[in-house]
Amino acid sequence: MKNEIVLRLLPSDAANDATLKGFLAKELKVSEAKITGFYVRRRSIDARKHPVMVQLHVITWIDEPASPEIVVDFEYPQVSAAREVIVVGAGPGGLFAALRLIELGIKPIVIERGKPVGERKKDVALLNRNHPVNPESNYAFGEGGAGTFSDGKLYTRSTKRGDFRRFLEVLYFHGASEEILVDAHPHVGTDRLPAIMKNIRETIIQAGGEVHFNTRVDDFIIEGDAVKGIDIAGGERINGEAVILATGHSARDMYELLHRKDIQLEAKTWAMGVRVEHPQDLIDQIQYHNPEGRGDYLPAASYNFSCQVQGRGVYSFCMCPGGIIVPAMTGPGEMVVNGMSASGRNSPFANSGMVVEIHPEDLPGHQQYGALAGLVFQKEVEQLCYINGGKNVIAPGQVLTDFVNGRLSGDLPPTSYIPGALASPLHFILPELISNRLREGFKMFGKWAKGFLTDEAVVLGTESRTSSPVRIPRDPETLQHVQLKGLYPCGEGAGYAGGIASSALDGERCAVMVAQALGVYRE
Structure with missing residues (x-):
């Protein structure tokens, strides 16, 4: 029984x-x-x-033989001679779109501006040693996208995006631990994600698809009102029956290209702020209601805070228990931080983005930039933090209580941020629409979680790449761009996702819509 x-x-x-x-x-x-x-x-x-x-x-x-419950198998047919669709971007959205295209009998041609994950890891290591950022290979660009080096939490709030269980099974099939199929809040870990990304690439290639690294899209081939392919750096032209555009939230040059070509874009709500870091032991004590911490049988504790301040949301984002803070800029003259954690979540630190919701109407001084107003504002804040961090990869930092009370910090608490932090008045550097709301939000969080507001915590700036300030609008029925047939904006970069899981599921949806438009699939 x-x-x-x-x-x-x-x-x-x-x-x-x-x-x-x-x-x-x-x-x-x-x-x-x-x-x-x-x-x-x-x-x-x-x-x-x-x-x-x-x-x-x-x-x-x-009283009967037990049978295994985890049976996961995917069949990826040979598509080397099939109809071809271009997928721009090898992040979660692009890779899962490519896998789904193969399942539907279509050959994906994946175009990625960055490097394979093995080579990419070397550039990331150099960045952590205060070397200049490689604009084509960093924590955002390269095989696996930003998701490869951003903790690997697998979560989505929406039940309408697609089959979340199937998404987990694809990762398990490609090497993730079976624990992700069991835990209510599954987590892969940035130490395991590179091998999984490589396995997905090998699946695509073995099935007859193509994956091209170090290949940047410079233009679209447009005939009439339809996209027919892409031009890549160096002058080569690649044709395809459709283009799935999954370039991620940091591909600013793609938004600028679309804007120059008068291809419709929209400003959207997004968020930015700082990354706050505490000792993990302290977060364990707070969240597990135990002065002795988590003990031997509980994982590193996480938290999820949100409130409203002056009509805008203030909330934690991408919380990384047992994690580290990393430099996530994609070009020179920028200071951007993000968080990640390995599968064991065994760092002595806990960090989280703490961000403020920003609406397009909050930036009246940038309206001349149209749909790119948020992008310009984002750049300006990143440049301010770069200057105040010492004009390299060192981040501006402030003791959390000093940030809240508007005073300068002397020595900073220890931090996991390898390049180092420089005491700076972030409460003054950040625009008031962000800093004032963050200060009030921190006060509220300190009331809800006794001990959270402490001199042991540090804030680093800036956490600015939570999502894109720009949306590439698409028809809700066909998922094609509202202006161009055959162009399928996808994932975080298009403004339709907010993490690894939602981006991957959106990639699958776009692949299905492409197959339906080509007449090779009917639901």
């Missing part, structure tokens, strides 16, 4: 198979000898109060 049992256990009990089996037997009212096998299908942590509990959904077999 097969049963599904829901148990709420202390973390130590949930982590021990022998103890867990005893609880299952008690719940099912059978002897442990009758349980022939069990499998944890779902695991979540309830840390709302002390003691912290772990909730498990467990598949259990009684």
Whole structure:
């Protein structure tokens, strides 16, 4: 007999198979000898109060052979001679679009301006040693996109974007741990993502698709009201029956290209602010309601804060427990920070973006730039932080309590940011529409989480690449650009996603719409 049992256990009990089996037997009212096998299908942590509990959904077999629950298999047919579609960008949106195209019998030609992930890691390592940023290979550009080096949290709030379980299974099929199919808040880890990205690339190539690195799109081939291909740097022309544009939120030159060609763009709401870092032990104590921290059986604690200040959202973004802060700029003269964590989340620090929602109407002094107003504002703030960080990869920093109270910092607390931080008045450097709201938001978070507002925490600037300030508008039914047939804006760079999962799911949706437009697939 097969049963599904829901148990709420202390973390130590949930982590021990022998103890867990005893609880299952008690719940099912059978002897442990009758349980022939069990499998944890779902695991979540309830840390709302002390003691912290772990909730498990467990598949259990009684008096019959146990069968494995995880059976994941994908078939990628040979498409080397099939119709060709161009995919611009090898981030989550582009790679998952390419995989789905193959499943639908279409050959993807993936164009990526950056390098393969192995070579890209070398450029990232140099950047962490205060070397100048490589504009084509950094934490944002290259195989896997920004997602490869931004923690690997797998989460989406929307249930309308696509099949989230399928997305997880594709990653598992390409080398991710089976834990991502079990945990309520799955996490891959930036140490494991590069190998997974490489495996996805190999799947595409083995199926007959193409992946071109160090290849930047300089223009589109447009005939009438339709896109027929692309021109790449160096003068080569590549034709395709459609173009899926998945260039990511930092490809400013793509927005500028579209703007020059009078291809319609829209300003959109986005967010920017700072990255705040605490000792992980302190966050564990706060979130697990325990002065002794998390103990041996709980993961590094995370948090998720949000509030409204002066009519705008102030919230945590991309929280990285047991993580590090990294330099995420994509060009010279910029200072941008982001966070990431390895699969073990074993750094002594916890960091998170803390950002303020910005609406297009919040930038009256930039309206002459039209749809690119937010992009120009974003650049200006990044340049200010670059100057105040010492004009290299060193970040401007401030003690959290000093930032809130509007005073200068002397020495900064220890930080995970390898290039180093320079004490700077971020409360003054950042525009008031950001700094004033952040200060009030931090005060609220400090009231909700006693100990959060502390001299042990540091803020670094600027966290500016949360999402794109620009949207590339598309028809909601066909997902084609509202002005150009055959152009499918996709993922974060197009303004239709906000992370690894949502970008990947949007890539799959675009691939399906392409297949329908080409007449090779019907739902």
